[in-house]
Amino acid sequence: MSEHLPPLREVIKSHELQAKKAFGQNFLLDLNLTGKIARVAGDISDSVIYEVGPGPGGLTRGLLSNGAKRVVAVEMDQRCIPALNQVSEAFENRLAVHQGDAMKSDELELLNLAPNETARIASNLPYNVGTALFVKWLTLEKWQPWYASLTLMFQQEVAERIVAKPNTKAYGRLSVLAQWRGNVRIAMRVPAAAFTPPPKVSSAIIHFEPTEPLDANVQLNELEKVVERAFGQRRKMLRASLKGLGVNAHTLLENANIDPTSRAEDLTVKQFVELALHYQKMRA
Structure with a gap:
């Protein structure tokens, strides 16, 4: 001992x-x-x-x-x-x-x-x-x-x-x-x-x-892409920082019911999950 x-x-x-x-x-x-x-x-x-x-x-x-x-x-x-x-x-x-x-x-x-x-x-x-x-x-x-x-x-x-x-x-x-x-x-x-x-x-x-994730349908790699892109240019509005995702950023934010003039730090975790889910749908 x-x-x-x-x-x-x-x-x-x-x-x-x-x-x-x-x-x-x-x-x-x-x-x-x-x-x-x-x-x-x-x-x-x-x-x-x-x-x-x-x-x-x-x-x-x-x-x-x-x-x-x-x-x-x-x-x-x-x-x-x-x-x-x-x-x-x-x-x-x-x-x-x-x-x-x-x-x-x-x-x-x-x-x-x-x-x-x-x-x-x-x-x-x-x-x-x-x-x-x-x-x-x-x-x-x-x-x-x-x-x-x-x-x-x-x-x-x-x-x-x-x-x-x-x-x-x-x-x-x-x-x-x-x-x-x-x-x-x-x-x-x-x-x-x-x-x-x-x-x-x-x-x-x-x-x-x-715990169970907020939404089990969201794919890890898609959530990571969205989060990384959003916080990679955190001083910019999301309509600008999300442009490199390969989809129309304005449409993505509109589909997720998120103000395109928001910045990454304004979003809740739940909103990031919602954003990732819509990103998946747009890429499908």
Whole structure:
């Protein structure tokens, strides 16, 4: 158990695990904090947790101490593997560690879920791939997804973009994708001083639970095209920013009952879905 493990600062020193910018690393060493983050994920006693970028294992310890059935971790930094293997031994091999790139990993193959097992993702995501991983998990073709929830650490600015509402500067592509397919909230904020080394910005934990999409008829790739085009030139009116979609933008907006002088940030997620549905019809 965790009491058999050395403090994380000792682990970092003995394994020479100074954080590297190349891996987007900022380590959490306060086990009270990592335990609190683990509890944001909910009752994990029947869950297999997928963790990306565990580093020396701060959040990993929190997840296992709070009763996770199993943790499957993917770590790109070879230096961290021996430290994580120590965690696995201390927690009766409830931790499986894989060295590799999470962007290229087949999560279901690594998790090897039994029929009655629930999967959740919980990670202090490396800053350099955090948004890309989140989009990967949001844009799975098959929905409902294989995971029951996401509990993820982001830079605070990114977290605020994910939960942003219309008519705000933070509202954009991430907001629409996340809120189209689930319920998302900022569960807690984490000051820069909590990390080693401290980053230049504060961080936040978001908790996402997938739901049925607002309209199951909308195709993911069509919604992404519309949203990307709209926010790609967010200062322009939609009648101008949507011109590159290959259909008459004015007719598209008229069919969706949207004012052509509106801008991307004026539209609700539901309106973006309606726009994508009409775009599909016009392209058919």
